[in-house]
Amino acid sequence: xxxxxxxxxxxxxxxxxxxxxxxxxxxxxxxxxxxxxxxxxxxxxxxxxxxxxxxxxxxxxxxxxxxxxxxxxxxxxxxxxxxxxx
Ligand SMILES: [Zn+2]
Numbered sequence: 001x002x003x004x005x006x007x008x009x010x011x012x013x014x015x016x017x018x019x020x021x022x023x024x025x026x027x028x029x030x031x032x033x034x035x036x037x038x039x040x041x042x043x044x045x046x047x048x049x050x051x052x053x054x055x056x057x058x059x060x061x062x063x064x065x066x067x068x069x070x071x072x073x074x075x076x077x078x079x080x081x082x083x084x085x086x
Pocket of ligand 1: 016017018019020043044045
């Protein structure tokens, strides 16, 4: 089953973590599979990726961290790189 948009209740509740403005979802032209939603969430000044239906509402890199120490174990892509990929 293809998911074409984020659930409306989720989208209505989302706010930009940086400026608190409402976020608008734009679906990616190419959906890599039928299971998830891919696209971007935008406020007037910030852009965040949505990967497989999961909004990535953060800045910096999306890395794997040790849960006990917070130490970065695997350096991941930046949010800007994810946005350009979607
Ligand atoms: Zn913002």
